[in-house]
Amino acid sequence: MVVGGGGSLHVLEAVYERVDGYAVAREERTRLRKAGQFEKTEALQYGEIDFAGFLNVLEAAEPREGDKFVDIGSGTGKAVLLAAGQYQLGSAVGVEIVKPLHELATEAKERFYSQCPDAPTPSNKCSVVLGDSFALTNLWLDADILYCPCTCFTEEMMAALTAQMKHLRPGTRVISTSRPLEVPCLSLTTTLRAKYKRGTLQFYIYTRNAQAAAAAATTTDTEAATDVHKTGAKHDGDGHNSSKMKQDKRAKSANNKGNGTGVKQPTNQPHSQHATRQQQQQPGEGKGGKRAGKKHKNKKGKRGKRQQQEQGSEKRSKMM
Template sequence: MEPCWEYREVKVRRFERGKHQIPFFSECLEAGARRFVCCSKGSDFATPAGQDFHWIVAVEPGQGVIVASIQTQFWVFESDSAFLTHGWLEASDPTPLCLPADAAEFLAVSFSLEDSASDAFVPEVEELPTQLQDAYHKFYEAYSFVDGYQLSYEAQGGCTTSALTYGESHFAPIYRLLSILQVEATAGDLLVDLGSGTGRLVAAAALAFPLLRCRGIELLPALHTAALQTKARLPEASLELVLGDILHEDWSDASIVVAMSLCFPAEMMKALEAKFALLRPGSRVVLMNCFLESDLSGLAPLCLDKANEPAHAVRLERPSK
């Protein structure tokens, strides 16, 4: 069998949230042939023999259309292009069709098998329920005036401490997260974000679930001020913004607590454990790690659906009822 290769360079819309869908059609039906698509974030096309790719999928020939989906929001560093190689190897070719042992872990590309497909860019907003699409646009318009990373850097004098590491939440992931948590959009439910920065998480939650009460607690005055200014641009969002220390403020009335805790030091997590214990039964705590040491009356780690999420997905902590 003659080697069969197809090369595709895709200019990734790095600053638009959505996904590129790139289909590859099967043309080789030779018995024993191994079909693959690999993708590189480097500066050129990758090959299985070169072991210079970041993603790969291998399927039997004739299994339909391989669709590579590139999530633009995860496409950062190094390149504005995705380099995709589609081909077949003979059954006797020993070249492995798997990630190199030392490959870095990226989230940007996934593969699926479809009966048919066409090249397309699907904006993230189009995958949300129709009734939320206006809220999505309002959220990003309100935050187009805010550079939280610069504000955080300046507020800390250019020397960031781990506990105050700034990160940003986005509308669709927050909606999906709260949907997985089966948030009931009924008056009385309270979501508290520990370290709310410019208020993005609570603003997204309040817009996506209008009857959910949302409270953000932030230590840095500059970020808190930016959150207040943004709140003024979103009068429909039910937000309470508090300037304070999450270890000293009382948030025991929360039914959902969110802490983007990946950079919280161990001693801070230990202090938070004592406050988690004050939450009423049935409350839920969302963390980015599992640093909890205490049993906390049956608190057990749950992970997002492992079939659809990376191994280091946000962990969900929920007390047993």
């Protein structure tokens, strides 16, 4: 869906003809080393797209009118301005952490729009931002096409990047370079090798899964419900859960009613103690147990007397 055609492409080539991002990045690394900030130079390995080569990559990502394109690590802004100059996007955004590269991108944008004021994506919808992409996720988690030039990312940066993939919207297309993104919520749709400023580069294009998004939403809802439940349970000064204490009191009250006594029973073994008492009861005990026991003894005594009388009668009969 190329709209801008070759006109804006020729303008971009002219705009960047004398822009050397490689030299600027090299100077920045030298400055950081002299300042003793060696850790900051590890991921500062610069690379640039080739306009024709990256246009093939963008076409494979199938841009649609109104899409938001974001480049996290935009350098001098080449990918951002190419997308803005070729497609009717809702917005085109680039985020770059190296200030000298960001300044070159700002200048390139001004020159491009001065020569292409009618570019498919207007100037007010195209922006380059100075900052850390991982601290500015609000700028790209709602992207429709997310470009991640991660060829030289450290392992820490790759971990941070993949952790954010689950927060993308379903249907988002993600473009990575050199290194595949092994994330369950992303489906690989295209791989292609395209020309780069220096040599060629492997590109991977993914689509954010709708099923994974639904699962993530369910997990989030469950976690939120759990948090609400935990928050709703108040604690006293000793750290006890007052909600559980109320439940224990209700259990004690119910147990006491069941025993028919006014004595509170321990709540840890209400059923076993009640059963033990039942097992200890003898026949005739329980409700009215004493009266029943007396009757049982009286009947037994009468039967004994009757038997004695009968036995005495039998003896007398024999003697006669």
